[in-house]
Amino acid sequence: MSRFMKDLLIYCLAKAKKAKLGLSKNKGMRDIMTVYYMEAKTARLSRRKVAWITSGGPVEPLIAMDIIPVYPENHGAMIGASKMGAELCEKAEEMGYSRDLCSYARSDISCATVNGGPIGGLPRPDMLVCCNNICGTVLKWYEIQARYFNVPLFILDTPFCHTEYAEEMKRYVKRQIEEYLVFLEDVCGRKLNHATMEKVGRLSVEGQQLWQAVLDTAANRPSPMTAFDAFFHLALIVTLRGTQITVDYYRNLLKTLNDKVEKGIGAVPNERYRLLWDNLPIWYRLRWLSKKFAEHDACLVADTYTTAWCGTLKYMDENKFLDSMAEAYTRIYLNIGIDEMAKTVMDMIDKYHVDGFVMHSNRSCKPYSLGQYDIRRIVQEEKGIPCLVIEADMTDERNFSESQVATRINAFMEMIKERKG
Amino acid sequence: MKLLDEFHGIRDDPYTYGKKLKAERNRKIIGYFCSYTPEEIIYAAGIHPMRLFGAQGEITLADTHFQAYCCSLVRGALEGALKGKLNFLDGTVFPHTCDSIQRLSDVWRLNTSFGFFADVVLPVKLNSESARRYMTDVLSKFRNNLEKGFGRRIEDQHLRKAIDTYNHIRTYLEQIYSLHSENPHIISGSDVYAIVRASMIMDRDDLLDKLPAVVEGIKRGDTDADNGTKKRILLVGGICNHPDVYRILEKSGGSVIWDDLCTGSRYFSGIIDNSGDPVESLANRYMERPVCPAKHLSVKSRGEHLVNLVKEKEADGVIFLLLKFCDPHAFDYPHMKEYCNRQGIPCMVLEIEDRLPTEGQLLTRFETFMHML
Numbered sequence: 001m002s003r004f005m006k007d008l009l010i011y012c013l014a015k016a017k018k019a020k021l022g023l024s025k026n027k028g029m030r031d032i033m034t035v036y037y038m039e040a041k042t043a044r045l046s047r048r049k050v051a052w053i054t055s056g057g058p059v060e061p062l063i064a065m066d067i068i069p070v071y072p073e074n075h076g077a078m079i080g081a082s083k084m085g086a087e088l089c090e091k092a093e094e095m096g097y098s099r100d101l102c103s104y105a106r107s108d109i110s111c112a113t114v115n116g117g118p119i120g121g122l123p124r125p126d127m128l129v130c131c132n133n134i135c136g137t138v139l140k141w142y143e144i145q146a147r148y149f150n151v152p153l154f155i156l157d158t159p160f161c162h163t164e165y166a167e168e169m170k171r172y173v174k175r176q177i178e179e180y181l182v183f184l185e186d187v188c189g190r191k192l193n194h195a196t197m198e199k200v201g202r203l204s205v206e207g208q209q210l211w212q213a214v215l216d217t218a219a220n221r222p223s224p225m226t227a228f229d230a231f232f233h234l235a236l237i238v239t240l241r242g243t244q245i246t247v248d249y250y251r252n253l254l255k256t257l258n259d260k261v262e263k264g265i266g267a268v269p270n271e272r273y274r275l276l277w278d279n280l281p282i283w284y285r286l287r288w289l290s291k292k293f294a295e296h297d298a299c300l301v302a303d304t305y306t307t308a309w310c311g312t313l314k315y316m317d318e319n320k321f322l323d324s325m326a327e328a329y330t331r332i333y334l335n336i337g338i339d340e341m342a343k344t345v346m347d348m349i350d351k352y353h354v355d356g357f358v359m360h361s362n363r364s365c366k367p368y369s370l371g372q373y374d375i376r377r378i379v380q381e382e383k384g385i386p387c388l389v390i391e392a393d394m395t396d397e398r399n400f401s402e403s404q405v406a407t408r409i410n411a412f413m414e415m416i417k418e419r420k421g
Numbered sequence: 422m423k424l425l426d427e428f429h430g431i432r433d434d435p436y437t438y439g440k441k442l443k444a445e446r447n448r449k450i451i452g453y454f455c456s457y458t459p460e461e462i463i464y465a466a467g468i469h470p471m472r473l474f475g476a477q478g479e480i481t482l483a484d485t486h487f488q489a490y491c492c493s494l495v496r497g498a499l500e501g502a503l504k505g506k507l508n509f510l511d512g513t514v515f516p517h518t519c520d521s522i523q524r525l526s527d528v529w530r531l532n533t534s535f536g537f538f539a540d541v542v543l544p545v546k547l548n549s550e551s552a553r554r555y556m557t558d559v560l561s562k563f564r565n566n567l568e569k570g571f572g573r574r575i576e577d578q579h580l581r582k583a584i585d586t587y588n589h590i591r592t593y594l595e596q597i598y599s600l601h602s603e604n605p606h607i608i609s610g611s612d613v614y615a616i617v618r619a620s621m622i623m624d625r626d627d628l629l630d631k632l633p634a635v636v637e638g639i640k641r642g643d644t645d646a647d648n649g650t651k652k653r654i655l656l657v658g659g660i661c662n663h664p665d666v667y668r669i670l671e672k673s674g675g676s677v678i679w680d681d682l683c684t685g686s687r688y689f690s691g692i693i694d695n696s697g698d699p700v701e702s703l704a705n706r707y708m709e710r711p712v713c714p715a716k717h718l719s720v721k722s723r724g725e726h727l728v729n730l731v732k733e734k735e736a737d738g739v740i741f742l743l744l745k746f747c748d749p750h751a752f753d754y755p756h757m758k759e760y761c762n763r764q765g766i767p768c769m770v771l772e773i774e775d776r777l778p779t780e781g782q783l784l785t786r787f788e789t790f791m792h793m794l
């Protein structure tokens with residue numbers, strides 16, 4: 001190892017340690033994420049285990065076991081944001097994966113074989129934890145990675161709640177939470193400390209409450225933040241849920257936002273129209289889209305995506321975290337029927353005083369996108385607000401036509417202006 | 422063989438058969454889409470389980486519900502329902518499998534009204550005791566739902582009789598596959614396809630009455646298949662909605678001697694031990710049957726199953742039949758192909774949108790593949 005690399009590592013480890021202790025309170029997102037990824041990439045040196053886990057997966061036991069959680073989906077988002085999606089997706093297609101598959105999965109699968117992408121690939125996993133509460137794609141994706149890395153795979157199977165979270169589902173998921181802990185203890189060769197687990201559980205709930213509070217500031221007029229800001233700040237509640245650093249970060253953010261509210265500073269200079277976004281962000285066009293809407297004095301005040309990481313707080317009990325985890329992880333937004341999704345959407349429309357609904361019809365994500373047309377119909381019937389559907393993909397920019405989307409946004413905004421004046 | 426005309430007829434026009442069953446015998450009919458449907462429970466309730474395969478042809482009404490990147494099975498199924506082609510149904514049941522069917526169930530529940538409706542939210546992983554228990558719970562619940570929905574009791578003895586009937590049917594179907602596999606000249610692949618396909622549509626007691634004669638007929642050589650050389654092909658995928666595949670393949674000098682399809686061997690694999698609790702026995706079959714890619718048994722189970730089948734059935738080559746936009750199968754394809762490559766098994770892939778390529782194109786592709794074998 002070169003001298004430089006050694007120095008870099010020592011520096012990063014020191015930084016990582018500091019981050020873990022939560023010493024510096026005003027860290028920026030980029031700092032935290034850099035340290036986090038460096039820590040993950042040097043896990044072998046610090047003799048810590050790495051687990052790859054799905055974005056909707058129960059990360060808290062990993063944190064409590066001092067296992068570093070790594071999120072291929074977060075990685076997918078970074079790949080998208082750095083516009084490396086198309087290239088990696090193409091590579092997966094050369095490997096035989098159909099272009100119609102989820103672009104997060106495609107880019108991660110090919111990235112693993114070449115250590116490509118914006119951060120030179122993810123650190124090798126010691127285990128994989130797949131919770132299918134978001135889709136069936138992750139099941140196949142994690143099977144592929146389990147074969148590729150030849151590491152143990154734990155599947156937390158959360159039955160789909162079309163209309164109910166039934167008794168037998170409860171029993172099944174609860175039983176699996178126990179199996180999950182046994183799996184982690186086996187792979188790590190040591191026991192879970194229950195006091196630590198409780199602490200992590202409380203921090204997780206606190207983090208989610210703060211995240212909800214952050215998103216709630218957008219109910220103000222003008223809104224101090226846009227959904228584009230939420231897409232950015234989301235990273236921590238996804239990746240480091242259950243840590244002090246996340247709690248500190250959002251507490252700080254909340255303060256900044258509340259200050260803006262008090263001073264009446266809006267995220268969009270002349271906010272006139274308030275919109276709701278549905279589905280994943282289009283990572284490679286965030287700036288363009290944000291400008292496009294701002295040009296029309298429109299602020300995307302909320303979205304169905306980032307709320308997913310605090311949407312099941314109502315089922316969580318911070319004093320009985322492990323117990324309540326089963327329900328909270330099973331009843332997330334993507335694991336419920338479209339009528340219940342439509343209800344959630346309509347609640348958000350009321351809560352954030354929304355004038356129009358923008359749906360990203362995302363080729364990559366079938367559980368999120370199939371059913372959108374029905375949700376649109378329900379929302380139009382019950383709320384009477386204009387709805388727009390944009391055809392795109394979150395990471396694979398080959399499925400995005402800028403001129404077409406621009407035309408549709410313009411027409412949609414005209415409609416809203418006419419309605420609202 | 423005259424007997425097979427009826428099977429071909431039913432396969433060609435299942436809806437007319439369904440309507441007749443309703444009109445002439447006043448049967449209650451429940452429609453379903455996948456081989457994870459616990460048909461035995463429906464049958465035990467005295468209701469006819471009828472498999473639906475999605476309408477072929479133009480999609481117009483379903484377009485207002487599903488984007489173009491949804492598989493043609495789901496879109497076609499909804500199209501059939503919205504066009505009123507399924508009005509002879511008294512209900513539908515949706516076992517949980519892939520993300521697309523999951524959403525079809527929602528859209529179906531909100532936009533159609535066939536009376537009875539049930540989701541059977543099966544476990545996705547099939548390799549743990551807790552999953553087995555959950556599977557049993559889910560099947561019991563479906564039994565209760567049916568009882569309530571149709572106001573009938575389903576006793577254990579009804580379930581045992583159903584299991585027995587299905588065991589017999591499955592044994593005959595497997596036997597027909599085996600006869601064909603042992604001697605591909607004895608019956609054509611299209612005929613075998615028509616029999617299996619029709620067996621998911623026909624009244625099961627009628628079917629069971631007819632199958633012994635079919636088996637006898639095949640053994641006697643009453644069925645005709647041409648005598649040319651036939652490369653032995655294993656067909657792998659989800660659903661094959663295209664009888665022409667079998668015919669064109671035979672024209673090119675091959676024959677499907679076995680398959681790993683949801684509409685093929687996955688439907689009839691797994692004889693059920695009928696001595697214990699019947700619901701548990703049904704659950705056990707699903708836990709052990711060759712797995713669909715939307716379910717998880719182990720990370721290697723499908724690849725290993727494929728290689729075993731190739732060896733056991735002495736296949737010369739494998740054709741992967743992929744339906745466009747079908748995620749579970751598309752995810753499995755590269756590694757299944759790798760399994761083949763490692764074992765030196767030649768394979769080709771046929772991706773189908775909703776219609777087959779033209780006969781000429783397909784024939785050329787098949788012929789090229791046959792030359793490689």
Ligand code: SF4
Nearest residue numbers: 102134135137364365
């Ligand atoms: S984008 Fe959709 S399909 Fe892809 S991993 Fe996420 S939830 Fe699953």
Ligand code: SF4
Nearest residue numbers: 492494519521747748
């Ligand atoms: S398994 Fe494939 S073909 Fe079947 S419904 Fe799902 S996506 Fe469509």
